Amino acid sequence: MTRLVLVHGFTQTGRSWGPVLEHLPPDLDVVTPDLPGHGTAAAVRTAFAATARGLAVRGGRAVYVGYSLGGRLALALACERPDLVAGLVTVGATAGLATAAERAARVASDEALARDIERDGVDAFLERWLAQPLFATLPRGASGLAERRANPAAGLAASLRLLGTGAMDPVWERLPALGEELARNGTVAHFVAGGLDAKFAAVAADLARAAGPPARVHLVDGAGHAAHLERPAEIAAVIAAALASVDRGGDGGGDGPTTGRGRRPARGR
Secondary structure (H helix, E strand, C coil): CCEEEEECCCCCCHHHHHHHHCCCCCCCEEECCCCCCCHHHCCCCCCHHHHHHHHHHHHCCEEEEEECHHHHHHHHHHHHCHHHEEEEEEECCCCCCCCHHHHHHHHHHHHHHHHHHHHHCHHHHHHHHCCCHHHCCCCHHHCCHHHHHCCCHHHHHHHHHHHCHHHCCCCHHHHHHHHHHHHHCCCCEEEEEECCCHHHHHHHHHHHHHHCCCCEEEEECCCCCCHHHHCHHHHHHHHHHHHHHHHCCCCCCCCCCCECCCCCCCCCC
8 A cells, every 4th residue: 555644834733634634545554744843743853854854764655745844845855765756746835945045035034933933932923824815715713723832932943944945955956857757657746736825826837847747736726825724625636646646557647626737937936
């Protein structure tokens, strides 16, 4: 049985995938790790590349699915160890910031957020975090607020500093080679975004264009950035397609939510 590794986003834990798993077969071999600074790994401190390598060690050969921060880690893992990637699904994720200036600006921004958490506490930070336009369509009852609040301020601050987008070495230039390797292995990459999340819908198209065929773009109608929380059944359908593709030997990945293909990559997102 193909293993499924589900990698959560910032302020979440592995438990956040529960609504998606409700729409998948109960007998799957599923790994839902908590990332450094979160949940059971709240005291762990590792840099971005080491965290991606740690996922590879824990997950082995598997279908890797990641949301936002988790999607960036899954992409980095795939570029480093494509032999371990039986399938790839990212939700609301990017391949990093292309220029040193962009990364430096993001590091500074994340440092300010980290200090906000340390000064004001997790509850106050989450109120501001979830009030962002990215989450405008996320019902409060679906946000997993209690789970997010259980993460300690020190852990979330460390996550911003060590795992933020500015701390990631971008992998845009590695995507064509990754796409070729996945295609040779009969593996399909699925890049997913909420249909209302204009920024990351464009990024998903950029990712697919950079990786080349048979990469696919899935836009989830009516969903914002946290599409896996807003429309868990649709995300489960993409994951099921990725798993079925492995079982069929990689014949294309099946159908998912509304799909579209991309523009020229805008690699600074």
